[in-house]
Amino acid sequence: MKRHEAREKALQTLFQLEGTELTIEEAIDHVMAGExxxxxxxxVQGVHTNISSIDEKLKDHLENWSLERLPKIERTILRMAVFELSFMEDAPSRVVMNEAxxxxxxxxDEKSSRFVNGVLSKFTDEQEN
Incomplete structure (x- = not known):
């Protein structure tokens, strides 16, 4: 499986976990069907395990938004990207941003990509300085 496809499936899994009573294993089984x-x-495990620290990092980069007000899809995409940028040393920031x-x-929706780009640009600029 290529990394882009893995990111798509991770997004679907993490999206399912938020606001449901599914366990992480149930969500994984729904998306991956044994694969x-x-x-x-x-x-999936990294975002799920580190969600509190990821959310704290994200909150510092949201202008005029609270994490709770963000649409679920953008919140999940941003969490995945911040996890990669913060916890995975081999993740080039440009690749992570482009994938997000x-x-x-x-x-x-049509505004999502600009919003995600803006938040992640602030995040990566701060990390690089």
């Missing part, structure tokens, strides 16, 4: 991938597992923007174009 597994190391990068996918790393994303592409996911937001596919799964969000």
């Amino acid at each position: 597994r991938d190391n990068f996918y597992d790393l994303l 923007i592409e996911l937001s174009k596919t799964f969000g």
Whole structure:
């Protein structure tokens, strides 16, 4: 499985987990149907395990928005990207940003990609300085 596909499936899994009573294993089974991938597992488990610290990092980069007010799809995409940027040393920031923007174009509305780009640009600018 290519990383782009793993990110799509991780997004679908994490999206299912928010606001439902599914366990992480049930959500994984719904999306993956027995198929597994190391990068996918790393994303899903990593975001799920580190969600509190990811959310704290995100809150600092949202202008005029609260994390709770964000549409669920954008919140999930941003969480995945912040996880990759913060916890995965081999993740080039440009690749992570581009992937997040592409996911937001596919799964969000017409404004999603600009919003995701803006938040992640602030996040990466701060990390690089």
